[in-house]
Amino acid sequence: MSDAGERDAPVLELRGVIKEFGQDPVTRVLDRIDLRIEHGEFAALVGPSGSGKSTLLNLLGLLDRPTAGELRVLGRDTATLDDAAITALRGRAIGFVFQFHHLLPALSAVENVMLPLVLAQGRTRASDRTAALEGLREVGLAARADERTTRLSGGQQQRVAIARALVGRPPLLLADEPTGNLDTQTADEIFELLREFNRRWRMAFLVVTHSPELAERCDRVITLVDGRVVGDRRPR
Amino acid sequence: MPVALFLALKFLREGKAASTLVIAAVGVGVSVIVFLSALIGGLQRSLIEKTLGTQAHVVVRPQEERPRPQLRPAPSEGVIVASREQRPAQRVRSIVGWQRTMAELAADPEVEAVTPVVTGPGFAVRGTASKSVAVLGIDPASYVRVVTVDTRLVAGALPRSGTEVAIGSELADDLGVEVGDKLRIQAAGGRTELFTIAGVFRLGNREVDARWVLVTLRAGQTLLDLVGGVSSLELRVRALFEADRTAARMTAHTGLVAESWMQLNAELLTALRSQGASSLLIQVFVVLAVTIGITSVLVVSVVQKRREIGILRAMGATRRRIAAVFLIQGGALGMMGSIVGVATGVGVATLFRRTAVDPRGQPLFPIEVEPSLVLVAVAIALGTGLIAALLPALRASRLDPAVAIRHE
Ligand SMILES: Nc1ncnc2c1ncn2[C@@H]1O[C@H](COP(=O)(O)OP(=O)(O)OP(=O)(O)O)[C@@H](O)[C@H]1O
Ligand SMILES: [Mg+2]
Numbered sequence: 120m121s122d123a124g125e126r127d128a129p130v131l132e133l134r135g136v137i138k139e140f141g142q143d144p145v146t147r148v149l150d151r152i153d154l155r156i157e158h159g160e161f162a163a164l165v166g167p168s169g170s171g172k173s174t175l176l177n178l179l180g181l182l183d184r185p186t187a188g189e190l191r192v193l194g195r196d197t198a199t200l201d202d203a204a205i206t207a208l209r210g211r212a213i214g215f216v217f218q219f220h221h222l223l224p225a226l227s228a229v230e231n232v233m234l235p236l237v238l239a240q241g242r243t244r245a246s247d248r249t250a251a252l253e254g255l256r257e258v259g260l261a262a263r264a265d266e267r268t269t270r271l272s273g274g275q276q277q278r279v280a281i282a283r284a285l286v287g288r289p290p291l292l293l294a295d296e297p298t299g300n301l302d303t304q305t306a307d308e309i310f311e312l313l314r315e316f317n318r319r320w321r322m323a324f325l326v327v328t329h330s331p332e333l334a335e336r337c338d339r340v341i342t343l344v345d346g347r348v349v350g351d352r353r354p355r
Numbered sequence: 356m357p358v359a360l361f362l363a364l365k366f367l368r369e370g371k372a373a374s375t376l377v378i379a380a381v382g383v384g385v386s387v388i389v390f391l392s393a394l395i396g397g398l399q400r401s402l403i404e405k406t407l408g409t410q411a412h413v414v415v416r417p418q419e420e421r422p423r424p425q426l427r428p429a430p431s432e433g434v435i436v437a438s439r440e441q442r443p444a445q446r447v448r449s450i451v452g453w454q455r456t457m458a459e460l461a462a463d464p465e466v467e468a469v470t471p472v473v474t475g476p477g478f479a480v481r482g483t484a485s486k487s488v489a490v491l492g493i494d495p496a497s498y499v500r501v502v503t504v505d506t507r508l509v510a511g512a513l514p515r516s517g518t519e520v521a522i523g524s525e526l527a528d529d530l531g532v533e534v535g536d537k538l539r540i541q542a543a544g545g546r547t548e549l550f551t552i553a554g555v556f557r558l559g560n561r562e563v564d565a566r567w568v569l570v571t572l573r574a575g576q577t578l579l580d581l582v583g584g585v586s587s588l589e590l591r592v593r594a595l596f597e598a599d600r601t602a603a604r605m606t607a608h609t610g611l612v613a614e615s616w617m618q619l620n621a622e623l624l625t626a627l628r629s630q631g632a633s634s635l636l637i638q639v640f641v642v643l644a645v646t647i648g649i650t651s652v653l654v655v656s657v658v659q660k661r662r663e664i665g666i667l668r669a670m671g672a673t674r675r676r677i678a679a680v681f682l683i684q685g686g687a688l689g690m691m692g693s694i695v696g697v698a699t700g701v702g703v704a705t706l707f708r709r710t711a712v713d714p715r716g717q718p719l720f721p722i723e724v725e726p727s728l729v730l731v732a733v734a735i736a737l738g739t740g741l742i743a744a745l746l747p748a749l750r751a752s753r754l755d756p757a758v759a760i761r762h763e
Binding site for chain 2: 173177182183202206207209210211215221223225226230232235237238239240241242243247252267271283
């Protein structure tokens with residue numbers, strides 16, 4: 120598929136996606152999900168604990184495959200892709216931010232941010248560092264670039280994780296409770312940071328959150344209950 | 356820098372304590388290999404050198420006169436009954452046409468040097484003292500190219516004329532003689548000549564130093580009643596450990612008896628070989644221990660880094676790249692360990708050579724680290740590290756990113 124095709128197709132398109140775990144008994148965690156996310160959308164994914172939000176995000180992020188149904192990323196049917204192609208598509212198209220930020224403690228802040236670029240090219244280059252430093256500057260952490268990430272606060276670590284997710288300018292960013300373990304004020308700052316990047320680069324964001332207040336500030340709120348989409352509305 | 360190398364180095368640095376311990380362990384293992392190989396190699400070389408200091412690589416002699424069984428007519432077909440055997444009298448015999456044989460042998464590409472020798476038993480007489488000796492008539496110029504007596508002279512020189520003799524240091528002590536003294540030598544056949552002692556040598560073999568008496572070829576021939584003849588041709592060959600094959604070829608070619616140092620020192624060779632085998636066994640166990648050490652550290656690291664591996668996969672790292680990160684760690688641990696080990700091994704070997712010395716300051720153990728040994732040790736450690744990392748690398752590459760990343 121051509122680049123133009125990728126740009127025209129929705130970022131994500133799900134038809135009848137089912138995810139089951141276990142053999143006997145089989146647990147159906149996601150049940151016939153239909154969902155479409157366009158370029159530049161800023162959507163919240165909400166729902167009670169255990170409703171399948173993280174499971175859905177893993178599928179969308181190509182970290183796991185659906186049991187059944189169709190999952191298209193940038194118009195590509197992921198069922199037809201092999202492991203290497205999936206990895207390549209994931210590296211190019213999707214950025215991740217997790218609740219527990221998931222930085223590599225072996226690397227400094229700037230090295231963490233460089234990772235997606237370095238992994239995409241297969242080798243380190245001087246220009247990666249420049250791009251990563253720019254990313255850190257955008258999240259307000261340029262001064263801490265060469266520090267071990269373990270010495271940063273929770274909010275700062277999450278900022279590094281955001282810089283890392285955005286450095287390759289992927290068309291889709293998936294965030295699983297990115298503000299989950301932060302205090303209200305820091306959570307607010309992080310949320311605003313995401314919003315700002317969404318507006319600036321027209322990236323699509325899908326953010327899992329437990330905060331109704333934050334959800335109301337998104338363009339779209341998708342509600343998941345017991346593995347089913349029970350609500351999809353636009354607060355404003 | 357390739358990304359796998361970049362990450363491997365970062366991970367190694369992160370687990371500094373574990374990395375240091377493994378490198379130390381590999382270092383100990385490699386230093387044992389280096390030290391042991393240097394010691395055993397040195398010992399073997401010195402043993403061979405000592406043995407060959409007094410021996411030619413190959414000695415060509417005339418056919419033994421076989422004990423002649425007297426045959427009686429067979430009582431029934433196919434049965435031969437041997438009765439009385441007659442052993443010929445032991446006397447010095449010459450190689451027929453030795454000049455031609457010598458020229459042929461010298462032309463053999465395997466042969467480095469060949470020299471004619473006439474030998475026989477005799478007595479060295481000084482006043483009332485008399486010692487049983489082995490008389491060797493040699494051509495000094497070519498003889499020293501086969502047996503390096505010239506480098507082992509403790510006084511004087513090798514005989515230059517028919518009236519000069521060089522004797523072993525033990526014999527000189529036994530008889531209380533030194534360079535310049537007169538010595539009467541009586542051959543077993545009865546002939547007697549008076550010689551002047553031109554030199555005293557020490558070949559390091561007590562038996563040889565107490566019995567050998569070197570005279571010129573012509574003087575030996577006269578003394579041993581073998582004018583114009585030689586009792587053996589002695590050779591130095593190019594490939595030391597091919598000497599038995601070379602000798603066999605010469606036997607087939609000349610019809611004479613050719614014996615190599617390997618046949619004459621079969622016991623020594625067996626000892627050397629079993630020594631080599633046991634040192635190989637030790638090395639195998641060391642390599643095994645090193646492998647297990649590296650593997651266990653990396654397996655633990657893979658378990659500890661499950662989440663990070665998941666993140667790397669989420670960021671676009673392929674399975675192969677994840678495997679490479681751990682393979683490189685194994686190789687690097689082996690490599691660094693081997694460098695530490697080689698340095699330690701060489702250091703200990705040097706210390707050993709300096710401290711384990713006899714009163715004259717000569718090393719007791721001829722220990723020598725060859726450059727090839729260093730290369731082999733590094734290569735083995737590198738290979739071992741890679742092999743040790745195979746299993747952990749495979750496990751790491753098979754981690755399911757979704758499972759690895761799930762927060763508990
Ligand atoms: N690998 C798995 N094997 C078996 N069951 C799983 C697996 N992953 C998730 N589940 C189950 O699927 C259900 C949904 O889990 P999931 O983590 O997606 O919920 P969630 O909506 O993210 O919840 P939370 O808000 O607490 O994070 C849970 O009942 C969980 O136990
Ligand atoms: Mg969750």
